[in-house]
Amino acid sequence: MLRQSITWRITFLFAALSSTVLITVGTIAGLSVERHFAEEDIAEIHGKLELIRYALQKIESVSALKSVPSQLNDALVGHHALSVAVYTATGEQIYSWGEANFPNTIIDQRSLSGESEEAKLYKWRDGSQTYRGLAVSMPSHDKQSPTLIVAIALDIAHHQKFITRFNQTLWLALIIGILLMSLLGWLAVRRGLSPIRDFDHLTQIITANRLSERLKVESVPKELMHMAESFNKMLSRLEKSFQRLSDFSSDLAHELRTPVSNLMTQTQVMLAKPRSLEDYQEILISNLEEYDRLARMVSDMLFLAKAENDLIIPHREPINLAKEVAQLIEFYEPLTEEKRIQMVSHGTAIISGDKLMIRRAINNLISNAIQHTPIDQLITVDIQLKDEKKICLIIENPCTDIGKEHLDRLFDRFYHIDPSCQGNNAGAGLGLAITKSIIEAHGGGISVSTENGRIRFEFWMVQA
Amino acid sequence: MRILIVEDEPKTGKYLKQGLSEAGFVTDLVRDGLDGKHLALTEAYDLIILDVMLPNVNGWEIIQTIRRAGKNTPVLFLTARDGIDDRVKGLELGADDYLIKPFAFSELLARVRTLLRRGKVRDPDIVQVADLVLDLQRRKLTRGGKRIELTGKEFALLELLLRRRGEVLPRSLIASQIWDMNFDSDTNVIEVAVRRLRAKMDDHFEPKLIRTVRGMGYVLMGLDD
Numbered sequence: 001m002l003r004q005s006i007t008w009r010i011t012f013l014f015a016a017l018s019s020t021v022l023i024t025v026g027t028i029a030g031l032s033v034e035r036h037f038a039e040e041d042i043a044e045i046h047g048k049l050e051l052i053r054y055a056l057q058k059i060e061s062v063s064a065l066k067s068v069p070s071q072l073n074d075a076l077v078g079h080h081a082l083s084v085a086v087y088t089a090t091g092e093q094i095y096s097w098g099e100a101n102f103p104n105t106i107i108d109q110r111s112l113s114g115e116s117e118e119a120k121l122y123k124w125r126d127g128s129q130t131y132r133g134l135a136v137s138m139p140s141h142d143k144q145s146p147t148l149i150v151a152i153a154l155d156i157a158h159h160q161k162f163i164t165r166f167n168q169t170l171w172l173a174l175i176i177g178i179l180l181m182s183l184l185g186w187l188a189v190r191r192g193l194s195p196i197r198d199f200d201h202l203t204q205i206i207t208a209n210r211l212s213e214r215l216k217v218e219s220v221p222k223e224l225m226h227m228a229e230s231f232n233k234m235l236s237r238l239e240k241s242f243q244r245l246s247d248f249s250s251d252l253a254h255e256l257r258t259p260v261s262n263l264m265t266q267t268q269v270m271l272a273k274p275r276s277l278e279d280y281q282e283i284l285i286s287n288l289e290e291y292d293r294l295a296r297m298v299s300d301m302l303f304l305a306k307a308e309n310d311l312i313i314p315h316r317e318p319i320n321l322a323k324e325v326a327q328l329i330e331f332y333e334p335l336t337e338e339k340r341i342q343m344v345s346h347g348t349a350i351i352s353g354d355k356l357m358i359r360r361a362i363n364n365l366i367s368n369a370i371q372h373t374p375i376d377q378l379i380t381v382d383i384q385l386k387d388e389k390k391i392c393l394i395i396e397n398p399c400t401d402i403g404k405e406h407l408d409r410l411f412d413r414f415y416h417i418d419p420s421c422q423g424n425n426a427g428a429g430l431g432l433a434i435t436k437s438i439i440e441a442h443g444g445g446i447s448v449s450t451e452n453g454r455i456r457f458e459f460w461m462v463q464a
Numbered sequence: 465m466r467i468l469i470v471e472d473e474p475k476t477g478k479y480l481k482q483g484l485s486e487a488g489f490v491t492d493l494v495r496d497g498l499d500g501k502h503l504a505l506t507e508a509y510d511l512i513i514l515d516v517m518l519p520n521v522n523g524w525e526i527i528q529t530i531r532r533a534g535k536n537t538p539v540l541f542l543t544a545r546d547g548i549d550d551r552v553k554g555l556e557l558g559a560d561d562y563l564i565k566p567f568a569f570s571e572l573l574a575r576v577r578t579l580l581r582r583g584k585v586r587d588p589d590i591v592q593v594a595d596l597v598l599d600l601q602r603r604k605l606t607r608g609g610k611r612i613e614l615t616g617k618e619f620a621l622l623e624l625l626l627r628r629r630g631e632v633l634p635r636s637l638i639a640s641q642i643w644d645m646n647f648d649s650d651t652n653v654i655e656v657a658v659r660r661l662r663a664k665m666d667d668h669f670e671p672k673l674i675r676t677v678r679g680m681g682y683v684l685m686g687l688d689d
Contacts, residue, residue: 288679295566331643334656360647367651
């Protein structure tokens with residue numbers, strides 16, 4: 001849950017970010033305080049070294065210093081935090097002031113390197129005390145020991161105490177700061193993301209019964225506008241499909257009810273009293289016709305249902321469209337001759353598709369055209385190469401005027417322009433729907449238009 | 465001709481048996497896959513009609529067993545499924561034909577006869593019914609001694625009816641055999657085609673040879689059939 005919540009993610013990121021910044025700033029502050037104290041200590045130590053140097057120059061010999069340490073003591077009096085020790089070059093301590101014990105490393109190292117003002121500063125602990133100090137060699141007037149080693153140390157306990165307290169306060173402040181920033185971040189994110197919650201709330205309202213609800217695009221933030229629009233478009237599509245589905249269910253029930261009720265009524269009437277053999281034969285034949293229609297409707301419906309669920313996978317092979325059309329024209333010749341309809345075809349092209357399905361698709365268009373073309377008229381079939389790889393097949397025939405509102409729905413299942421002409425031999429109104437689903441299963445498209453009393457079906461497919 | 469019917473749906477089985485018996489076949493009907501398998505292996509049949517969905521042993525298993533036993537008895541599958549896969553599977557397993565429920569009985573009968581005729585002696589080149597003589601070699605038709613001109617498709621239609629005289633041929637079978645149209649047309653194009661054929665070779669002659677069987681199809685028969 002935590003991982004999926006945008007609020008938590010942003011809050012976490014924000015907290016991590018502010019923690020990093022605060023900790024960096026805190027660390028820098030801590031370090032600079034420490035450095036400030038170190039610099040202060042160095043300045044003091046060097047000041048004292050000057051004093052000592054000055055005092056030592058006045059002393060004649062090592063023994064003099066030993067016997068009269070006050071010569072140096074005077075220079076150091078009043079500096080309680082200070083410790084000083086003087087050694088001969090051989091390491092003999094000849095003077096000591098203060099409480100610090102100097103570790104050997106300081107004195108040894110000093111004796112190895114030459115004199116320098118930039119002597120290395122050491123920091124060490126001695127019991128509860130912390131010292132910072134260094135050792136330098138200085139020239140003396142004594143012949144036996146031309147250089148003396150002077151070690152000096154400063155008790156920095158009070159500085160350390162201050163730094164520790166400062167650090168404690170600093171880190172406490174940092175932790176409080178981080179917590180506060182996180183909390184504020186969380187509040188800000190929550191507030192900033194409130195449009196998304198509104199969005200969510202709106203989407204929750206939408207159910208199958210309320211598909212007409214739409215998000216108000218103008219009331220959502222800019223960033224979500226695109227999403228809201230897409231969402232609305234999706235809703236429109238859903239609503240349309242849903243509408244079609246419910247139309248379809250009721251149409252299906254209606255389409256089935258008529259033949260079933262015919263069958264029931266006429267069979268019951270026939271059985272009501274004894275009849276002649278011919279009458280029984282008649283009813284059986286009549287029933288057979290109804291069954292036939294039902295069976296065809298069921299298999300057509302199955303085909304469409306499969307097409308709808310993308311279960312129709314065309315078995316592709318090269319198909320010569322002109323040949324297919326010619327074959328269909330020949331098939332319908334008895335009918336067209338009887339109706340004195342002329343059917344001509346132009347052009348040729350090869351497509352890749354399922355032969356049986358493509359033939360069925362074209363057949364539905366042609367038989368549809370034949371049924372609706374008046375006597376003595378012309379049906380034209382045109383096969384054209386459009387664009388680079390697009391092949392169009394256009395079937396055009398004269399027909400009575402069809403309203404625009406019907407055109408869009410011609411490919412719908414069970415759609416009849418004139419609801420009263422259902423049944424009879426007009427078919428169930430599934431032919432064009434099947435044609436459409438076949439063409440679409442092949443990755444093509446189909447459209448219909450009318451012009452000057454002619455209706456024109458046009459489908460396109462990718463060239464083989 | 466002996467036919468084994470393996471079909472678990474009681475009504476379908478009963479009518480298949482009745483229909484085929486009345487068409488002159490000897491039929492055995494079993495409702496269980498196990499019985500069907502047993503009979504198919506032990507008895508000699510000229511044709512087996514198999515439902516795919518059966519209790520205990522399904523149709524596919526039965527045909528596999530039959531073929532593995534080295535029997536080449538023609539098998540016609542009946543199924544309510546019409547997935548391409550099913551069809552391919554059935555044919556791959558060695559089925560000879562395939563019918564999807566619901567189907568017209570006349571269609572089944574026509575297919576059964578086609579399967580039974582397979583591999584039989586060639587039809588003669590000249591076929592005669594009553595006073596109609598069709599010379600298949602020279603593609604000539606005479607009736608009562610008079611020469612009648614037919615178009616190519618009319619000739620093919622008459623040939624089909626003649627070769628299968630006495631059989632009721634459903635419209636869908638005619639469309640698929642003559643025009644290679646393997647689907648139902650919403651139009652009455654077959655009726656018109658048959659009417660035109662009749663106008664040439666039947667209308668002005670006696671007896672009428674082509675008869676319409678309402679709701680079923682067309683049949684060509686002479687007086688002695």
